[in-house]
Amino acid sequence: MSGRTLGEQLADFASGSSYSDLPEAVVESVKMRLLDTLGIAVAAAGLDSSRAARRWAVEQAGAGHASAVGVEDKLPANLAAFVNGVLMHSLDYDDTHLPSVLHPSASVVPAALAAAERAGADGPRLIHAVAVGLEACVRLGMAGYDEESGSSTFFEHGQHATSICGAMGGAVAASVLAGRPDRVVHALGVAASMASGIIEGNRTGGTIKRLHCGWAAHAAVSAGELSDLGITGPPTVLEGRFGFFQAWLHGRFDADAVTKGLGDVWSVPDIFFKPYPANHFTHTIVDATSALRRRGIDPSRIDRLTVGVPAPIVRTIGEPIEVKRSPETGYMAQFSGPYAAAVGLFGGGGLGASLEDYTDELAGDPARRALMQRVDIVADDRCTKIFPHQFPAIVTALLTDGETVVEEVLTNKGGPDRPLSFAALSQKFHSNVDPHLTAEAASAVTGTCRRLEEVAHVSELISPLRAVDLQAAPVPG
CATH class of the missing domain: 1.10.4100.10 (2-methylcitrate dehydratase PrpD)
Incomplete structure (x- = not known):
């Protein structure tokens, strides 16, 4: 040619x-x-x-x-x-x-x-x-x-x-x-x-x-x-x-x-x-917090949840944090890191999260809102080095009894690795x-x-x- x-x-x-x-x-x-x-x-x-x-x-x-x-x-x-x-x-x-x-x-x-x-x-x-x-x-x-x-x-x-x-x-x-x-x-x-x-x-x-x-x-x-x-x-x-x-x-x-x-x-x-009807940056957060739920950790046991993600995506799913912790609609919830954590911890439908998990009603649900107030979205160096070939997340849960539990998901479901x-x-x-x-x-x-x-x-x-x-x-x- x-x-x-x-x-x-x-x-x-x-x-x-x-x-x-x-x-x-x-x-x-x-x-x-x-x-x-x-x-x-x-x-x-x-x-x-x-x-x-x-x-x-x-x-x-x-x-x-x-x-x-x-x-x-x-x-x-x-x-x-x-x-x-x-x-x-x-x-x-x-x-x-x-x-x-x-x-x-x-x-x-x-x-x-x-x-x-x-x-x-x-x-x-x-x-x-x-x-x-x-x-x-x-x-x-x-x-x-x-x-x-x-x-x-x-x-x-x-x-x-x-x-x-x-x-x-x-x-x-x-x-x-x-x-x-x-x-x-x-x-x-x-x-x-x-x-x-x-x-x-x-x-x-x-x-x-x-x-x-x-x-x-x-x-x-x-x-x-x-x-x-x-x-x-x-x-x-x-x-x-x-x-x-x-x-x-x-x-x-x-x-x-x-x-x-x-x-x-x-x-x-x-x-x-x-696999999930939300901003792709949030998917590994759903996976990581779903893993916490499978380990028997429910939202009431979480004192603080720190979600580490690639630095460039913090502005999309974590800022301004006050807005991301209180999405007014299901559509806003699709772009919220704290809401993704709630989806995983409360349990979603379909392949792990479905459209029914992103309604206006659930975005305003008091239990989810309470959990989201305890979620921080921060830049993580390991995740940043992997981005943008994957959208990884490392979730650290500080429990009310003082125990710390970590779940990391470094590859996205639906890609060639998963x-x-x-x-x-x-x-x-x-x-x-x-x-x-x-x-x-x-x-x-x-x-x-x-x-x-x-x-x-x-x-x-x-x-x-x-x-x-x-x-x-x-x-x-």
Whole structure:
């Protein structure tokens, strides 16, 4: 591939491969990610922001080609991708790639699903498109990872790499599904002018972050369709003087992260699934305090709980500590280290914590509030050295009788060191969808994901989710 631009090399990789070239681990990983994100979308269907997204899409709609969760009639593919992307990212339950700390599936999967349904694609084509789209997304995210500082340059610039790189990865997936391999590089060139996202909402509020993956998926499908109609993009869209990396990263990027081992070394199976519906930084806290509970330590025996975490995440889950100890809503609780400790000590559902553990009612529960007042979130040197390849936690409990008990969890459940099986992801899926779907519909989606390589048309996977119960079971926020 000597002499080819970065964008052309990504396009060569995507268009020059097929389902039969994918390693078995990649195929299985993609099927699990499809099941995971669809379940999250169903669980998020009742949110006010989800209703707004659906209403907006329906009001824009023209000829229908693709299915959206909770919308009875088919929508144009880009609008179906928008709705599903909003829902898949709205509960902070979607997967995470480390150390780039971006969430790839919630943009790439809805784009690929909509484009596949529009194209009448079968299961193998969908699997391949999701795989190459995720790989492109993750590699672009890693191009902006600063090894020296251990952080994402996108993040430090206030940019949401999830939606920015997600639009690009989604465009690769959507363009491959259109059956025009010569247009993939143009789809990247078009999508780069549509990719966006700032993360100030993480600091001061607003529901706009929930729309980010919807906009990314919408841009991805639109870019694929526009390039198919003849709109062209620059071949130097990534590394060019006024290209993607200059615009977002001020020209500081790692080109090898984009192309080294492309097609031979796959990042997809190593993307971390989320077992719990909360900020990923809090998950090991849930695990550590769950271990305390299994040792017979209940909240009434705890005089003080010190939670050691990587220094860079204290500001996210531990500051201001007064707010983190008293979350006003279930959504705020998802970003609270003290609340994560309460979840583990009081015991959670699902795989250890479920949506039912993050309601407004439980966020204000007096017993949990009392425990949270005794929780400190501090920087720990051991944890900081491991971050951001994992989000470790070391929990020290000082008991009322003077005894000190320590639990440490240095790797995240759902990652390559502690993987989740298809059966575990099925349990998470059913926990998310059972309040909203009939048992028959839920089982049908699970079964279709399990045998996706045999499915003749992807509508079989997504169309059962157009009819969901939007009034069932509360969700955070």
